[in-house]
Structures are given as structure tokens and as C-alpha cells.
Amino acid sequence: MAQGTKDRASVLQETDDDARRLARILLRSARSCALAVLEPETGFPFATRTLTGIDTDGTPVILVSGLSAHTQALKADPRASLLAGEPGKGDPLAHPRLTVTVRAEEVPRDGEAHRTLRERFIRRHPKAKLYVDFPDFRFFRLVLQRGMLNGGFGKAFVLSAEDLAIRSPARAALAAAEAGAVEHMNSDHRDAAGVYARHYCAARDGDWTLVGIDAAGIDLASGDRLKRLEFEQELESAEALRGELVRLLRQARGDG
């Protein structure tokens, strides 16, 4: 056992800001993840695919049908995990991926939290509008317990729930302003999203729009692609948003 611990310790690296940043981007830019739940009858771990979004505090959310096996499983036992990060081209193991263990909490449909989540989720996944209001559909917040980042061969990092949380005191104020700010950017500053995507998120083409804003960054979409721009640090107030968006734009255009 001591030997096993030593061996594993030698694979794990010390978690630094680059690892935290990569982990946050993997989780916050995911359109879908593998979700692992516990099969009620057998106790087997059961992996499935779900669309994912992110609440304004950094908590992943899923929208699921009550008829699905994974929803039944989460109602019976809230322990779950999400695997974020697609294999893409080349060696599947060369692509970074993140597992977060979570506790699922169902979001009541008649509350304010549901309304906010619904709005954010539909901006991220416009087609979800077709079924989000079906009577059997529910949001679950997947409350973060711990993360394990695999950044490629021999690069493993453990992350705490705090490493993946958005903790700014401006969280609620930004959430209240989000829909208006997104609409304003997409209508009055139509080019900005493309500049952000190309300069900060390695996008090469696409017709980008802003689909989310929170204290830690912005979400950008083009068709079925999603990118996450993380701010250098979390905004401390809702008033700081405008300045940060302008600064990022100027910096990208090389005159800031």
C-alpha cells in the first residue's frame, strides 16, 4: 500500500495555475460530457452522454429526462462523475481530459434558480428549447467534489472543488446582467466574439457569437463549436465587466 501510494505520487504532478486553467477551460467549454452514475439495481458504474452547461458559480449542470436510466440512477444515489474533453484527432490519450466527481442535486422547476439555469442553458444549447419544458425534464446541479486532470502522458493533477469554483462576490449581479450584456455584445459589437475566439481561443474560422458571461470568463459559440475565454482573474464587480471586455478587445487588436 505504501508502495502503491509512492508509485502513484510519482505520476501526479503538483497542481499549478496552468493546470487549474486547463481544467477550468475543459469543463467550462464542454458541450457534452460522459456522465458516470451508479446503476440502482446492480451497483455497476454506468457511463452515458449528456449535454452540459455551467452555473454561474462554476457548478456543471445537466438537463435530463426523468425517463432516462441516468436520471433514475441519480435520484437513487447522487454520486456521479463527469469526463470532459473530447479525444479529437490523433492519439486519444494525447488530448487533455478532466474527470470531476460530483453530487447531483435536482433543481426544483418553479424556483428562480431554474429560470436562470434554463436561460443560460438554452443560450448554450439552442436546440434544448424544443424539450426543456417537457414535464419530465429536469436540471441537476452537479456539485463539485474533486477533479483529476490528465494533461497527456504522465501529466496528472488533482484539483479541489475550490480550484474549479467561481467565487466572485459579483456572481449574482453578473447573472442578473448576463442576458442583456450578451444581447448588447452580439448586436452592437458583432465582431468582438470572433476577435476573442481567434485571438484567445485558437479558433481559425467560424461565425462566433457570445453565449455566456460569468465572473470568470465568457463562452463563445459558432455552430456546434464552443470556446471558453477565461479572464486572467475573476471580476470583483459587475461594473468591471465592460472594462474587461474592452481591454481584451484592445489587447487582441494590438492597440491596448
Next chain:
Amino acid sequence: MAQGTKDRASVLQETDDDARRLARILLRSARSCALAVLEPETGFPFATRTLTGIDTDGTPVILVSGLSAHTQALKADPRASLLAGEPGKGDPLAHPRLTVTVRAEEVPRDGEAHRTLRERFIRRHPKAKLYVDFPDFRFFRLVLQRGMLNGGFGKAFVLSAEDLAIRSPARAALAAAEAGAVEHMNSDHRDAAGVYARHYCAARDGDWTLVGIDAAGIDLASGDRLKRLEFEQELESAEALRGELVRLLRQARGDG
């Protein structure tokens, strides 16, 4: 409870040959899958990514480091599942995917089974040659228990282990002939793999080679892409292989 059962039944469709075929292709053409295991300390289901191969009886196999968290988990509890099928472009939930629940069985390194698996796995994943013989690496056979196919919205099917097994009596004879047959096809019938990939597996471009043969079909690779051609029915003898490969080629070329 009766209500829940009734509702779920209405989502499930009757498993037919098309569903079996799609499930087999998803599993047998996967380069990597999400693997869900049980975290020993916490009991949480833990999803991670692994390269996958297929044994000649249809059993999925993984090659894993003893230092990894998922290997430790499988040694403590063999219950696991694999999610096959990548989200690709467009709506992630529109792409078919398959979950199989499995029991993991470690393959002893000094046996014949290991030698055969090693050879098949390396043909499928040539880069695995770099680490397959590291002392901490092991193959696990993931013995199939049950499958759940999701073929897109509202198209769910339950599969049995038998639906996903390769049961031909020619299994061992074909395994013994596999390496030679693959080499022969790739050197003496260099165009055949491309014909198979384009005509039967919807490949549009690529430089295809044969990387696997078993009683139920062949595996084709081009760079990091993998395709699975399933025979209409399993070969009943090793001698039937040549005829089937010729028949498929003629049919594709429209003169058969």
C-alpha cells in the same frame, strides 16, 4: 414504480438486427471509450478515457497502467462500463452511442491469451508498442454483461451479452491465421482496404489498411481513423474468410 416502469418501457424499442448491428459497429470500431469504474475509497462512479480493442470473441479489452486510478479501481472491484461512440459534429445527442456494463478480468502477462491480445492491440494502436511491455502495463478483458444502445432521440435499445458476442466455432482458427492474412491483404491486395472502407463504411478519403480480422468482420485504419466492416453473418470456418473477402470486393466493384 409501476408508472415509472411503464414510462421507461415506452422509450425502449424492441431490439432488432439493425440495432444489434449498430451496437456492434459502435463497440468494435471504437479507438477509445469512456470507462466508468468504482472509486475504491468513496464508491463514486469515476469516468476516464482509455484506448480500447476487441478480443476475437467480441470482448472489449483495455491496456492500462497499474499506476492509474482506474486500474487500482478495477483491481478492487471489477464492475465497470464502457461508453462507445463519439459526439462528432452537430448535436452531441444526435450521434448514436452504446454503454456496455462489464466485469474486468486481468490478463496474465505470461500466457498465450496475452500474446494474441498484444498483437491485435498493437495493430490497432501502433503507438501502444512504446509502452505495452512496461512492467506496470496490463490488459484487462471487459467481459460483457449487458448493453444499452441510444441511437438518437427516443431510440433506446437493450442488448444482451449474446447480442454483442462473436460465437463462431472458427474463432480460434481465424485468430491463428489473422496476422498472416492481414499482412497478405496489405501487401498483395493493397487497394482492397480502401475499397472496403469507401463502399461499406462511408469513408470518403484516406489511405486505408487492414488492421484486424475476426469471424464477424474486419477492422480498417487510416491514420487515426478506424472503421469496422461487419460481415452479413459470422464466418463458420477459417477457410470461408478468403471467399468472403473476395465476395465483398467484387460486390463493391459492382461485378459480383
